[in-house]
Amino acid sequence: MxxxxxxxxxxxxxxxxxxxxxxxxxxxxxxxxxxxRLSPDVVMRLLATAVGATYREVATAHQDGQCPCGWRPVPDADIEALRSSLEDAAAPKIADDLHSMVIAGRA
Known part of the structure; x- marks a missing residue:
């Protein structure tokens, strides 16, 4: 489903x-x-580039602190967090992770 x-x-x-x-x-x-006619790996790379460009555009708009949201970009830390999130999401899931297990019945 x-x-x-x-x-x-x-x-x-x-x-x-x-x-x-x-x-x-x-x-x-x-x-x-x-x-x-692009291959999946090329399209994935383009998606990653789009995320990076989005970060750069949003970070640039927040550099002067004029946005009321209060976010202040820290490029090195922010980019590392983005890299880590991509790696965590893309890595194969461990079979014994309860979140990834299929429910087999009920107790």
């Missing part, structure tokens, strides 16, 4: 935001892959 689509109006917390972004990125990836 496919997971239920999350709409922008459904975003209420970090988890629902993550689900929405996962779906949007997968949809974009599939569309680019389907409409181009």
């Amino acid at each position: 496919l997971p239920q689509q999350v709409k922008v109006s459904d975003i209420t917390d970090e988890n629902s935001a993550q689900t929405y972004l996962n779906q949007a990125i997968m949809t974009t990836f599939c569309r680019v892959l389907d409409s181009s």
Whole structure:
């Protein structure tokens, strides 16, 4: 069964935001892959470049501290956090991780 689509109006917390972004990125990836002659690894690299460019644009807009959100970019730490998040999400999941196990029944 496919997971239920999350709409922008459904975003209420970090988890629902993550689900929405996962779906949007997968949809974009599939569309680019389907409409181009590019290989999956090239499209993945383009996605990573897009994330980096998005970071750079948002960080530049926040450099002067004029945004009311209060975020101040720290490029070295921020880029390391992005790299770590990518690595954690892309690494194979360990089979004994309870979050990745399929429910076999009930107690």
